[in-house]
Amino acid sequence: MSFNTAISGIHAANKRLEVAGNNIANSGTIGFKSSRAQFSALYSASQLGSGRNAVGDGVRLASMQQNFNQGESMTTSGNPLDMRIQGNGFFVVSDGGSLAYTRAGAFLKDAANFVVDSEGGRLQGYAANEQGEIKRGLRTDLQIDTSNVSARATTRVAENINLDASLPSLARLPVFDPADPATYTRVVGRTIQDAGSGAGATAVPAADHELKQYFVKTGDSQWSMHVLIDGRNPVDPNSVAPLQVTLEQRPNGSLSYSGNSQHLRKISDTEFALQGWRPAEEVNGAWVSNGAANGGTVSLPLNNGSISMLDPGDALMDRPVPAFDPSDLKTYSDMFANAIFDSQGNQHELKQYFVKDGTNSWRIHALIDGRNPQMPDSTDPLTANIVFDSGGWVQSLTGGPGFASTHSNGLQLTGWTPAMPAERVTGPEKWVPNGAAGSAKGITIDLTNLLQHNAASSRSSTHVDGHAAGQLSSLSVGRDGILCAGFTNGMNKNIGQVILASFSNPQGLQARSDTRWTESADSGVADYDVPGVGTLGSLIGDGLEGSNVVLADELIALIQAQTAYQANSKAISTEATVMQALIQST
Structure with a gap:
């Protein structure tokens, strides 16, 4: 009868209202997944001929489907154990030994330092040893070790x-000092005379002076020569800095030089000459010219008799x-x-x-x-x-x-x-x-x-390595699900790793209260792995996944269900009017 057909339509519309209402009610529930009612038409079986002219007997609820699409991300109040899944996996919680699965990542620490959800279910994962190494393979209740870190000496x-x-190089030749034999390789000296000056009572007699040549071996074939007369600069008796030239023995045996070429001039490969000497004497602690002539150039031989001052066998100056x-x-x-x-x-x-x-x-x-x-x-x-x-x-x-x-x-x-x-x-x-x-x-x-x-x-x-003693000061969750503890001494230590579950048929999961699901024969057995593997997705710390309910869609569903309810009610009232007319006509 059409009464039954319309009544089935009312039941279907009522079910749609229930589903839409439940979705709307949970639009703010963390990790909630919206549902959708699936309906199918009813037809009576006929044993007489073809059913091509069958009208149908109404509608029935075929199934309830869940929408496991990603929900919107939500900000948190700063709870470091809040986390959301960027992918298709499920958190695994243990409640009294039975396992449940959820997308709601609002976790906290209980009195025993276990990581739990709002209902006390313990989050599952892999534990870490004392060195912070994750021991995969053995699922366990994740627990936060709050003990202090002992001091450790650096090794x-x-x-x-x-x-x-x-x-x-910071290694340098020592500063030349004629009083320090460690600053030169060889020294040769001789007495020379100036030429005096004048005649008669004002004549300046010739005087003896001490000429010294110091040689410093600076390289395999390099030397420096320092010249002093009476311990003074030959051309500036007010100075104790020597005249200096750099000498280099070429492969062909010839000698090249550089430096004070104005006063020290090469005569041959075995002799130099000093020009511009100013004879001087010390008077009351000061050195002044003695008025004598220098007698021309002063010979500076590079040997002492048969001994060369430029001996390649000499050791280099340290x-x-x-x-x-x-x-x-x-x-x-x-x-x-x-x-x-x-x-x-x-x-x-x-x-x-x-x-x-x-x-x-x-x-x-x-x-x-x-x-x-x-x-x-x-x-x-x-x-x-x-x-x-x-x-x-x-x-x-x-x-x-x-x-x-x-x-x-x-x-x-x-x-x-x-x-x-x-x-x-x-x-x-x-x-x-x-x-x-x-x-x-x-x-x-x-x-x-x-x-x-x-x-x-x-x-x-x-x-x-090594560190001061430290107390637990912070917690964080990485994209790979590793729980990391921070300590006041600046150390960080892994204390566990969150695992995620996946199913061959998520639509087969049995919905439970508290935004949880349990596995069933239709869903298949859960597969466990760490975040980042396959389609499980990664974890986002300090964040939550909101409901995936789209309110605009649910409001449209309400209007459609209301319209269907009213139309089926009208069908019943129309059927009643027709029946009343039939009764009155008999």
């Missing part, structure tokens, strides 16, 4: 450093580097500093000073807090030598006591005594042990990635 400093190969002083930038080429820690978590500063003392050779000086690591009352550094090969890689390391080289391009700093300044009223600063200790194994300074290339000196990265 290793690893750096990627380039030392500028173009920097000049080129010392300036005495190291950390407060004097001229005594080192580069410096890099690192914070290190003692056994009590006290922070100290390790400074490494690099001194270039040759083409491919450097020295490294180490100080901690500006003091000798082993004897904190001293400011003398620990020192090692570094030699690079032609490619700019470390060829050899040579350390000293307490700063020995290792087998893998490193230096082992041992015997460190952590110290602090002692209280003082007067007198020099004094440092005393602070009661802590360094690592029993010492500190390895890893120089594997130390290079010498023609680029500005720089440090591209550094890794220093």
